Amino acid sequence: MRKSSNNKAWWLVVPVLILVAFNAFIPLMTVVNYSLQETFGNNVFFWEGVTWFEQVLRSERFHDALLRQLLFTGMILAIEVPLGISVALSMPRKGPWVSVCLVLMALPLLIPWNVVGAMWNIFALPDIGLLGYSLNSMGFDYNFTQQPVSAWMTTVVMDVWHWTSLIVLLCYAGLCSIPDAYYQAARIDGASAWAVFRYIQLPKMKRVLTIAILLRFMDSFMIYTEPFVLTGGGPGNTTTFLSIDLVKIALGQFDLGPAAAMSLIYFLVVLLICWAFYTIMMRNEEQ
Amino acid sequence: MSRIEFKDVRHAYPQPAGQPVQYALKEVNQVWENGGAYALLGPSGCGKTTLLNVISGLLTPSEGEIQFNHRDVTRLPTTERHIAQVFQFPVVYDTMTVFDNLAFPLRNRRMPEARVRERVDEIAEMLDLSDRLHQRASGLTADGKQKISLGRGLVREDVNAILFDEPLTVIDPHLKWQLRSKLKELHQKIGVTMIYVTHDQIEALTFADRVVVMHDGSVVQVGTPVELFNRPRHTFVGYFIGSPGMNVLPCGLENGKPVFANNLLSSGYPADADLSGKLEIGIRPEFVSFCDDGIPVAIEKVEDLGRYQVVTVSHENEQIKMLIGEDEAIPSESPMIRFDPDNLHLYHNDWIVETADA
Structure with missing residues (x-):
C-alpha cells in the first residue's frame, strides 16, 4: 500500500503553539533572561552568568524556606492522605446519604483561597475568634500571631480542612468503581477487612490516589495565598514558605536576578519530585 | 462436606416502598445430598444466582432456614460456612502473582506454608497454570484469570460444597469442554458436593448426576437427565430441555x-x-x-x-x-x-x- 505523505495537518496545531508560547514559553524565557543578568532599570542588562544561582543555592534563607516548605508539604500529605482514604472508606456507597456526603465534601473545595485564609484568621484570633478564644479559655496558651507552633498548627489544620476533600472525592470515585464480585470473592476466600483493603481497595484506588497525591503535592508545595492571608509568613519568618519568600524577594526587595534564579530552581524541584514520584508509582503498571 | 437442606426458603431483594414484594426465590424446599454433582439449570433471572448466594451466605434469605448436616446455618457468616464459590466473571487480586492468588484462601485460614505450596502446585498442575505461577495475575488473559478464579475455588480441601456460577462463560469453547471434564473428574476424585449453575442445557446434562431446573424463583423439577427428558413434571421443563x-x-x-x-x-x-x-x-x-x-x-x-x-x-x-x-x-x-x-x-x-x- 502506498502511503501518501501530506503534512498539512500540522498547521492545525499552530494556534495551540502560539497560545503555549505566549502563556508559558515566553514568560519562562523572560525569567531565564533575568536569572542570568543584572539590571538597574532602563532596560540595561549586565551579564552575570550563574552568579544568582550560586547565590540562591548557598543562601541560608533559601535553605530555611525550602526546609519549611518540605516540612509543611510532608505534614499535610501525612495527614490528608490517610484521613482522605479513611473518610472515603466510611462514606455510604448507595442510598439517600450519598449526595449529602458528596455535597458536604465538595463545599470546602469551592471556597476561594484568600477567603479560606481570612476565615481561618478570624476563626483563630485568640481574643475574638471562636477557635482561638475556646482554646484559650480551656487553658491552652494559643496565639497564632505570636507563637510559631500555634501558627504552624493553624496553617496545617487549615490546609487539611480545605483540601482533604479532594483526596476523599478521588478515592471515593475509585472505590465506587470496584465491582461487587470482588467483595463477594473476598468473603468466600475468608479475607480479613485489612486484606480486603490491602489487596482489593488499595490496588483499585492506586491510579486515582497517585493523581491525588501529585495534585496535593504540587499545590501545597506552591502554597501562597492561604498562609499569606492567615499569618503573612510570621511570626518572624516561621511560616514563610517558598513562594511567600519568592514574592518578598521579587516584589518586596525588587531583586529580580536572584528571584528569577530562585523561581527556576523552585520549578525544577517541583518537576523533579513529581517525575520521580510518578515514575515509581507507575513502574509496575506496565507489566 | 455436608448435606445441605433448604427449608421453606424465600428471598426478596429490597424494593422501592409501596410496591408489592417480589420474591426472587419463592419457597424453595430442596436437599443437596452430600457428594452430589448438581446442575442448576434455568433461564437468566430465574433465581439461580440468588440461590447460590443464599447457600454461601452472601445473602441472608428473607424467610426460611438453611441447614448443613441438620445444623441451622441461616445466620452464619460466609467465612464460617466453608463454601467455595466461583463467579461468572473472573475475580483476581491484581497485585498478587498467580501463586499468591491461589494461595490466598489457604493463607487466610493460616494453613502452614509447606502445605499451601503443595496444594497450589497440585491445582496449578490441574488447570495448566504451572508455568505461569510467578507471573502477576493482572497480566493474564480472561481465560487465564477465570482459571485462577476456578483454582481459588478448588484449592481448599475442607469445604462443605463448591458452587460454580456459570464459570465457563468467558472461556473459549474448546477449553470449555476440557475444563468441564476436569471438573467432573475432580468431583469423582474428591467427592465434594458441587453445584453448577448454567443456562446451557448441554453443560448441565454433561456435568451433573442430578439436574435441578428452576423457573421463575421456584425449583420445578429435580432429576437425572433421562428423567427430565422422559417425564417433565412441568411444561417449562419440557420446553427448556431438549432441542427443539x-x-x-x-x-x-x-x-x-x-x-x-x-x-x-x-x-x-x-x-x-x-x-x-x-x-x-x-x-x-x-x-x-x-x-x-x-x-x-x-x-x-x-x-x-x-x-x-x-x-x-x-x-x-x-x-x-x-x-x-x-x-x-x-x-x-x-x-x-x-x-x-x-x-x-x-x-x-x-x-x-x-x-x-x-
Missing part, C-alpha cells in the same frame, strides 16, 4: 382421556381429579410421527440438521414440531401425524397429571 423443546398443545378431556383435534389420546386419568383450569398435552418432537390415519396437518417448514430433520407442521392454529430421521420420507399429500401414547403427558395448570395406572 416439547410441544405443548391445548386439549380437552373426555372420560378421563385428553382430546386433541377430535382424537382421543392416551390412557385413563383418575376421573375424580379436579381438572378445571388450563389443560394441555405435552409431547416431545421425537415421539411425533407421520402415519396414514391420524391428525391432519399442513407442513410449514422442514429443516435438515444432518442426521435428522425438524419438521414444523400445523393443525389449525397450533404449531407442532416433529423430529424424524434423515431418510424418512415426508408425505406430500394430506399428511397425518400421530402421537406416541406412551410418551404423551397431560398437564393441568402447567403441572403434570399422574396417570391412573402409574
